[in-house]
Amino acid sequence: MDAQSDDRTTRSSDASRSPQETPTEPGLTRRAALGGAAALVGAGIAGAVGASAQTDEATPGGAEASLYDRLGGAFAIAAVVDRFSDEIIKNPKLNENPALKAWNENEAATRLPGLKFMRTVWIIAQAGGPIAYTGLPLDEAHRDFHLTAEEFEEVGAEIVRALDYYKVPEREKQELVAAYMTAMDEVVSSTS
Secondary structure, rough: OHHHHHHHHHHHHOOOOOOOOOEEEEEEEEHHHHHHHHHHHHHHHHHHHHHOOOOEEEEEOOEEOOOHHHHOHHHHHHHHHHHHHHHHHHOOOOHHHHHHHHHHHHHHHHHHHHHHHHHHHHHHHHOOOOOOOOOOOOHHHHHOOOOOHHHHHHHHHHHHHHHHOOOOOHHHHHHHHHHHOOOHHHHHHHOO
16 A cells, blocks of 8 residues: 555544544544643642742742742633632622623623633733733723722632632732732722
8 A cells, every 4th residue: 555545544534533533643632632731731720829839939040939920820820710700700799780790691601701811811910920911901991880899809809719719828819919909999980
């Protein structure tokens, strides 16, 4: 059999496989690749947020690591954002705000994934990470919600619960909460 007919036979047998079983590389199926990636991400979250977010880590040059690095980087931050963002939608205290409730009921299904991305980018930037936040100014992004200080604090409480869920050390938790609090004047627009 020549190389060309060998190649056709391989493609023919690949075409009959399900998309999960079609090799992306010789000997590697999509299912195996996705399973491995999921395991790595899970291990990364557990390790990065828990064990490697120690307060005594330093950069190779001897300077203290950034909050971004101590939190475990983008994947760990995204995990925290994913968790608290889902909880905010369900939070009964926050759903007392008619504008938030309407957004949760009518727009969250299509807009929440993008919002999680922008929240992740904002936190990465606030924590000294390698990405700059280029989204809407916070006052503009939150204007239509007429958020109160109490609602802002309840969102902060959801962030803390997510950080606790991932066992983020107290120092990093306090630094992240302090970064979040810097946005209060931009986000809160209602006194009632």
